[in-house]
Amino acid sequence: MNHPTLSEVVSCLSGYDPDALPVEQAQQIIRTYVAPLHAVEKVAIRSALGRVLASDIVSTINVPAHDNSAMDGYAFIGAALKADEPTALRVVGTSYAGRAYDGPVAADECVRIMTGAVMPAGCDTVVPQEFTSQADTHGVMLPPGVVRTGDNRRLAGEDLAAGQPALAKGKILRPADLGLLASLGVAEVPVQRRLRVAFFSTGDELRSIGEPLDEGCVYDSNRYTLYGMLTRLGCDIIDMGVVKDDPAALEAAFRSACENADAIITSGGVSVGAADYTKQMMAQLGDVTFWKIGMRPGRPMAFGKIASAGHSAYLFGLPGNPVAVMVTFYFFAREALLHMMGAQVPPLPLLPARSEAPIRKKPGRTEYQRGILSVAADGSRQVRITGAQGSGILRSMSEANCMVVLGHDQGNVQAGDLVDVLVFEGLV
Numbered sequence: 001m002n003h004p005t006l007s008e009v010v011s012c013l014s015g016y017d018p019d020a021l022p023v024e025q026a027q028q029i030i031r032t033y034v035a036p037l038h039a040v041e042k043v044a045i046r047s048a049l050g051r052v053l054a055s056d057i058v059s060t061i062n063v064p065a066h067d068n069s070a071m072d073g074y075a076f077i078g079a080a081l082k083a084d085e086p087t088a089l090r091v092v093g094t095s096y097a098g099r100a101y102d103g104p105v106a107a108d109e110c111v112r113i114m115t116g117a118v119m120p121a122g123c124d125t126v127v128p129q130e131f132t133s134q135a136d137t138h139g140v141m142l143p144p145g146v147v148r149t150g151d152n153r154r155l156a157g158e159d160l161a162a163g164q165p166a167l168a169k170g171k172i173l174r175p176a177d178l179g180l181l182a183s184l185g186v187a188e189v190p191v192q193r194r195l196r197v198a199f200f201s202t203g204d205e206l207r208s209i210g211e212p213l214d215e216g217c218v219y220d221s222n223r224y225t226l227y228g229m230l231t232r233l234g235c236d237i238i239d240m241g242v243v244k245d246d247p248a249a250l251e252a253a254f255r256s257a258c259e260n261a262d263a264i265i266t267s268g269g270v271s272v273g274a275a276d277y278t279k280q281m282m283a284q285l286g287d288v289t290f291w292k293i294g295m296r297p298g299r300p301m302a303f304g305k306i307a308s309a310g311h312s313a314y315l316f317g318l319p320g321n322p323v324a325v326m327v328t329f330y331f332f333a334r335e336a337l338l339h340m341m342g343a344q345v346p347p348l349p350l351l352p353a354r355s356e357a358p359i360r361k362k363p364g365r366t367e368y369q370r371g372i373l374s375v376a377a378d379g380s381r382q383v384r385i386t387g388a389q390g391s392g393i394l395r396s397m398s399e400a401n402c403m404v405v406l407g408h409d410q411g412n413v414q415a416g417d418l419v420d421v422l423v424f425e426g427l428v
């Protein structure tokens with residue numbers, strides 16, 4: 001398949017300026033440029049957790065297979081219910097879950113039934129046992145008005161109907177989906193193969209954990225935030241540690257990453273610093289563009305594709321600052337990697353919350369401030385910023401449970417104004 005080059009992609013955009021690129025335009029370019037992988041494998045359902053479903057799953061059976069009871073009680077024919085006086089029913093048998101009652105039931109009769117047990121032929125209604133009283137040794141009484149015809153009956157196929165799609169291709173499988181597959185009796189599922197993502201940090205000031213922290217140096221923290229984010233996304237990772245800002249070392253690292261991975265993520269070396277060979281090497285090895293994005297943090301970023309020995313890989317050259325690397329990962333790399341994996345995911349939901357304090361914001365760039373979302377005394381959502389927001393202050397991210405997203409054209413926020421927030425975590 002002939003894939004467009006970056007210059008072909010950006011030529012479709014009006015007013016494209018790599019030095020002042022709005023977030024949405026950068027996202028649109030990435031979306032157009034990145035193509036999904038086509039590689040499928042079959043895995044057992046337990047191993048499918050978090051994986052991307054590679055084809056639609058159509059139900060071959062009705063789940064449940066039969067009409068059954070939602071309550072422990074008595075099954076009977078709803079037409080026998082009396083409107084204004086108690087209904088008396090004679091108990092003619094019992095239907096257990098897994099062992100049905102297979103005799104006939106007349107209008108003045110009922111069958112003792114357990115939750116999940118198959119409804120006896122002709123019966124369409126179940127009265128929970130706590131609504132009944134003993135009439136005599138063989139009968140029960142129902143007061144008027146406690147049930148209507150059809151109550152407490154679960155219909156065959158009401159969960160999954162035979163022939164109907166149960167799960168759609170592209171879904172990232174969650175615990176409920178594993179259960180759904182099991183309820184269909186499916187043992188193995190087709191999933192997209194895991195995306196291989198190589199990553200490394202650049203910068204001569206970086207030290208790996210275990211090395212002495214020389215004067216002017218910092219420990220490589222991006223390696224670990226990237227490890228965490230990529231692992232949570234379900235990628236196979238190739239962790240290449242720190243690569244020195246040296247042309248030969250960088251070329252070897254890029255080539256090896258390219259030959260072994262579908263995508264490469266680097267951090268650092270994409271700004272205008274003098275001692276940077278990173279950008280040079282990226283440009284030399286492929287179709288890579290360098291952006292200054294209208295956002296904060298995360299202004300400089302490289303994006304494209306590089307090739308070596310007949311292999312190619314998408315490249316995300318993220319900025320070095322520890323918060324910038326996370327923000328650019330979340331708002332650019334994440335969606336692109338999901339797209340490569342063949343995942344169909346809805347856009348991230350932004351929730352309105354009241355800002356507890358004023359927030360300074362310049363129009364003309366999107367800001368991603370780190371926030372703490374909580375529930376106010378009146379039950380409404382409120383958010384406050386996690387202190388200093390410098391893009392080197394990783395604590396601002398660690399303390400946050402959400403990001404406050406301040407749009408491109410937005411100005412200062414007053415205390416009490418509604419702002420958009422994106423929460424970090426959901427249920428498990």
Ligand SMILES: Nc1nc2c(c(=O)[nH]1)N[C@H]1C(S)=C(S)[C@@H](COP(=O)(O)OP(=O)(O)OC[C@H]3O[C@@H](n4cnc5c(N)ncnc54)[C@H](O)[C@@H]3O)O[C@H]1N2
Pocket residue numbers: 201202203205206218219220221222223267268269270271272273298299300318319320321322324391392
């Ligand atoms: N004159 C200009 N200077 C800078 C600009 C600019 O537009 N004009 N942009 C600033 C912005 S915004 C960012 S972000 C940084 C990005 O620069 P680089 O991607 O080249 O990153 P470095 O210079 O290598 O590092 C920046 C900063 O982050 C620390 N860092 C880098 N990697 C790691 C790591 N793996 N673990 C922990 N910390 C890391 C590094 O020590 C620097 O302090 O450029 C601004 N400058």
Ligand code: MOO
Pocket residue numbers: 295296297298299300319321323324391392
């Ligand atoms: O990308 Mo930078 O982090 O805004 O300082």
